[in-house]
Amino acid sequence: MTHQELKPKVQEILAESQLSVEHRLEEICNLLRDNIAYYDWVGFYFKNGDKNELKLSSYAGEPTDHTIIPFGKGICGQVAESNSNFVVPDVKAQDNYIACSITVKAEIVIPLFVNGENIGQIDIDSNTIDPFTKEDEKFLEFVNAEVAKVLE
Template sequence: MPFQKLKPRVEEILKNEDLSVDKRLTEVCELLESTIPYYDWVGFYFKNGDKEELKLRSFAGEPTDHEIIPFGKGICGQVAVSNKNFVVPDVKAQNNYIACSIHVKAEIVIPLFKDGENIGQIDIDSHTEDPFSHEDEIFLQWVNEKVSEIL
């Protein structure tokens, strides 16, 4: 697992104030998607103003039709409400799942907090069944903590 090796690279991207926040978020997505073999789509969703919905802000991987996700709908929408990590080893076993691609077999969504408030999340889709471990959760929580520092 290259998580420890990725941390300085994530920090380097996020500290680059020559780039916009959106560009830095996209570069983090691209780094994770290209470096971790079972991360096939990586994106950041954020609360869309005062609306009870999430809006896709930055991503790496195939384009998605799901740029807006209502709170409570799908894995991302559930995390917006629960404020808890959600690891789905097999998306076919989830009733409240929004299919982004027929190739997606597993998903992990980690909420992103700023000043104690859930303002967004990192969402990762995998074409591999049950690939995510506790180490993924810890690493992605760390990524979100670093992202919150630049928001």
């Protein structure tokens, strides 16, 4: 399925207001992982209360030990501080990388803003080297903008 074909599906899932937000986010993770071949792990991290750390929320893929990530640590922790997208074509080239699995070759993390505040992010791991394009960035920005509407 293309990014364009997935957009209305993301909106349909988020519109299911009878489901908890966490459940809807899990469905989005599954949708993306099941329909984009190089999205091998998809998850949402959110700021953990008043702490300078991220806490794993919903995800699809192998379980991870990295359920709490301090700000500044790893790609996710860097995005929590920079408020900017971070695309890593080859994780081996990153000094400040937290390995979730030996099979992960690339990662993309897009911050999620609600009312201008970075409250979390979507994190995608790929077992393929350098798979992410500008189109992936734009699509994941769209996903986060739609998620933000539910969280406002």
